[in-house]
Amino acid sequence: EISLKYGAGRLGKRQDADMKRFRDNRLGAFIHWGLYAIPGGEWNGEMYGGAAEWLKAWAKVPADEWLKLMEQWNPTRFNPKAWAKMAKKMGVKYVKITTKHHEGFCLWPSKYTQYTVAQTPYKKDILGEMVKAYNDEGIDVHFYFSVLDWSHPDYRYDIKSEEDEIAFARFLEFTDNQLKELATRYPTVKDFWFDGTWDASIKKNGWWTAHVEQMLKEMLPGVTVNSRLRADDYGKRHFDSNGHLMGDYESAYERRLPDPVKDLKVTRWDWEACMTVPENQWGYHKDWSLSYVKTPLEVLERIVHAVSMGGNMVVNFGPQPDGDFRSEEKELADAVGRWMSVNGECIYGCDYAGWDKQAWGYYTRKGKEVYMVVFNSPYSRHLVVKTPKDVKITKAVVLNGKEVGVKETARNEYNVDMPAKDPGAPFVIKLQIEDNTNAADKYREALT
Ligand SMILES: Cc1ccc([C@@H]2N[C@@H](C)[C@@H](O)[C@H]2O)cc1
Numbered sequence: 001e002i003s004l005k006y007g008a009g010r011l012g013k014r015q016d017a018d019m020k021r022f023r024d025n026r027l028g029a030f031i032h033w034g035l036y037a038i039p040g041g042e043w044n045g046e047m048y049g050g051a052a053e054w055l056k057a058w059a060k061v062p063a064d065e066w067l068k069l070m071e072q073w074n075p076t077r078f079n080p081k082a083w084a085k086m087a088k089k090m091g092v093k094y095v096k097i098t099t100k101h102h103e104g105f106c107l108w109p110s111k112y113t114q115y116t117v118a119q120t121p122y123k124k125d126i127l128g129e130m131v132k133a134y135n136d137e138g139i140d141v142h143f144y145f146s147v148l149d150w151s152h153p154d155y156r157y158d159i160k161s162e163e164d165e166i167a168f169a170r171f172l173e174f175t176d177n178q179l180k181e182l183a184t185r186y187p188t189v190k191d192f193w194f195d196g197t198w199d200a201s202i203k204k205n206g207w208w209t210a211h212v213e214q215m216l217k218e219m220l221p222g223v224t225v226n227s228r229l230r231a232d233d234y235g236k237r238h239f240d241s242n243g244h245l246m247g248d249y250e251s252a253y254e255r256r257l258p259d260p261v262k263d264l265k266v267t268r269w270d271w272e273a274c275m276t277v278p279e280n281q282w283g284y285h286k287d288w289s290l291s292y293v294k295t296p297l298e299v300l301e302r303i304v305h306a307v308s309m310g311g312n313m314v315v316n317f318g319p320q321p322d323g324d325f326r327s328e329e330k331e332l333a334d335a336v337g338r339w340m341s342v343n344g345e346c347i348y349g350c351d352y353a354g355w356d357k358q359a360w361g362y363y364t365r366k367g368k369e370v371y372m373v374v375f376n377s378p379y380s381r382h383l384v385v386k387t388p389k390d391v392k393i394t395k396a397v398v399l400n401g402k403e404v405g406v407k408e409t410a411r412n413e414y415n416v417d418m419p420a421k422d423p424g425a426p427f428v429i430k431l432q433i434e435d436n437t438n439a440a441d442k443y444r445e446a447l448t
Pocket of ligand 1: 282
């Protein structure tokens with residue numbers, strides 16, 4: 001291994017209570033809300049199919065013109081309590097809020113820039129209202145923060161001159177100040193999820209990314225930080241030059257998931273995926289007909305897929321400029337919530353089971369309980385299960401339903417019956433197992 005000053009600060013998964021809480025929460029929601037919600041993907045009468053929160057880039061709008069949208073920021077229908085109730089009903093345990101996206105507009109009254117809610121007709125501290133409402137519902141709040149800031153004259157994509165060096169140093173200090181401001185104003189925040197950290201200017205300042213992680217952890221003991229913040233001494237991101245994960249969990253699975261057979265390496269570290277409901281929209285877009293929109297079942301399968309591989313899943317919502325949600329998102333939250341209210345025990349606090357993936361769906365595990373989450377009903381009417389060596393199945397019960405038959409068909413192979421009446425929707429079978437793995441190879445303690 002090469003020696004690094006700004007590489008991974010720790011090897012292996014964090015096992016403290018705060019990280020366990022992050023991990024056991026498993027299901028989160030993203031809120032992407034900013035000035036970009038106002039144009040909603042349309043500029044000067046032209047509709048852009050790219051991500052709505054990137055409209056400034058697609059339509060090549062100068063920063064000062066884009067930030068004039070602040071004059072229209074007045075979400076009269078914003079009701080933080082209703083937002084928190086919707087999240088609670090969906091069954092999410094945490095919400096990640098865009099405090100500041102690339103556009104540079106801050107949802108909190110930052111004193112380090114003029115581009116904040118305080119300078120809009122709305123005036124009030126929207127971030128503070130959200131943090132209180134979610135926390136009052138027992139929902140953790142995580143902060144999304146974009147280091148890339150299109151509103152700031154000192155941002156640099158690369159460092160090519162002394163002038164760049166001096167300007168970017170000012171920018172990093174500005175960013176430190178905003179992060180300290182967020183940590184001070186909202187001390188119940190549990191996580192910082194950094195974005196906009198891919199430019200050469202950041203990769204050449206790996207020291208700063210390590211400093212930010214350390215600064216936040218000193219200010220908020222237990223807080224978690226995503227791998228996307230981090231660059232090491234040589235500009236390597238997420239995993240350092242020795243291949244060790246930086247930050248507390250990998251955050252590279254954005255709109256994609258690891259393969260349940262080929263990518264089992266991810267089960268060795270903590271990770272969190274995030275997903276959009278249309279193909280690529282994080283911020284509010286007026287026209288969702290421009291891409292495929294995932295059904296609630298397709299969203300649910302991605303949630304289960306992530307947990308089955310030891311990861312978290314964050315489902316995105318892009319609130320409207322008036323502060324209400326579009327009907328598709330309300331219906332999604334409702335559908336996922338109904339399923340979670342019956343089957344949530346196969347998600348919360350669960351992890352990778354270590355059993356071979358089968359065509360009917362996914363396994364998750366919590367201690368001695370293994371869950372079969374069935375998405376595909378087989379013509380054979382049997383769910384094939386292959387258990388690891390020394391593991392036997394002793395019982396199988398449908399969550400919120402009846403026991404189903406289990407027949408051993410070969411060594412470590414079973415047919416688990418489908419429920420007599422096909423539930424007609426994804427369902428969960430809870431297995432009781434006898435796991436003699438440890439007994440077999442447990443050496444007797446030496447007598448001394
Ligand atoms: C190329 C690209 C850059 C940034 C993004 C941002 N990350 C997501 C979490 C959203 O915030 C999106 O704007 C997406 C794609």
